[in-house]
Amino acid sequence: MQRGIIIFQKNAELGKVKTRLAETMGKQEALEIYQILVNYTHQNVQQVPYKKLLYFSEFLEKSTEWENEFYSHKLQIAGNLGVKMANAFQTEFENGFNQLVIIGTDCPEINPEIIEEAFEKLTKVDVVLGPATDGGYYLLGMNQFISGLFKDIPWSSEVVLAATKNFLVSNGITFDMLPLLSDVDYQEDWEKVKERLLKTQE
Numbered sequence: 001m002q003r004g005i006i007i008f009q010k011n012a013e014l015g016k017v018k019t020r021l022a023e024t025m026g027k028q029e030a031l032e033i034y035q036i037l038v039n040y041t042h043q044n045v046q047q048v049p050y051k052k053l054l055y056f057s058e059f060l061e062k063s064t065e066w067e068n069e070f071y072s073h074k075l076q077i078a079g080n081l082g083v084k085m086a087n088a089f090q091t092e093f094e095n096g097f098n099q100l101v102i103i104g105t106d107c108p109e110i111n112p113e114i115i116e117e118a119f120e121k122l123t124k125v126d127v128v129l130g131p132a133t134d135g136g137y138y139l140l141g142m143n144q145f146i147s148g149l150f151k152d153i154p155w156s157s158e159v160v161l162a163a164t165k166n167f168l169v170s171n172g173i174t175f176d177m178l179p180l181l182s183d184v185d186y187q188e189d190w191e192k193v194k195e196r197l198l199k200t201q202e
Contacts, residue, residue, distance in 0.1 A: 001099065007105065011061065018185075025187055037105055039065075039200075052071045053074060089102065107184075114179065130177075133181070135161055
């Protein structure tokens with residue numbers, strides 16, 4: 001059983017990450033918060049024994065902290081989020097993986113137990129979803145490539161999760177849910193997790 005974690009990570013560039021945070025906190029602070037979230041994500045995924053497939057948004061970074069035998073560095077293709085995710089899943093299944101989950105880098109509640117739970121659920125169902133409080137999902141996992149999960153979904157809206165579940169139900173695809181977690185999109189989101197996340201960087 002070959003299991004992999006696809007990590008979608010934006011290159012940390014001023015003014016290009018956490019733009020909604022930047023509207024109230026400024027671009028520099030938004031960049032710093034994004035880097036904290038990225039570090040937190042990697043601290044957690046490093047605690048599970050599966051291959052990490054790190055997909056950068058714009059360019060491959062020449063030197064990162066995440067360069068070891070457990071990581072491979074790749075580049076997201078052009079297109080909307082659905083196109084990018086579909087390509088990553090299809091590519092990695094073709095590379096021999098049996099189970100794959102994808103996460104981003106802005107969920108401050110992700111942890112090794114949830115990732116392990118996702119893979120455990122995939123032994124019983126076709127798809128696993130980690131619902132986010134904003135109506136999207138922080139994790140998607142599957143046992144084989146299902147292209148329909150990435151078509152006709154209104155990305156970056158509050159109905160992403162609902163549209164995804166509707167597709168699964170209409171097509172008789174079995175799925176299970178993980179705990180409901182929140183992302184950091186706005187200043188109030190950051191204030192709720194700031195103290196705990198800053199401690200993880202010490």
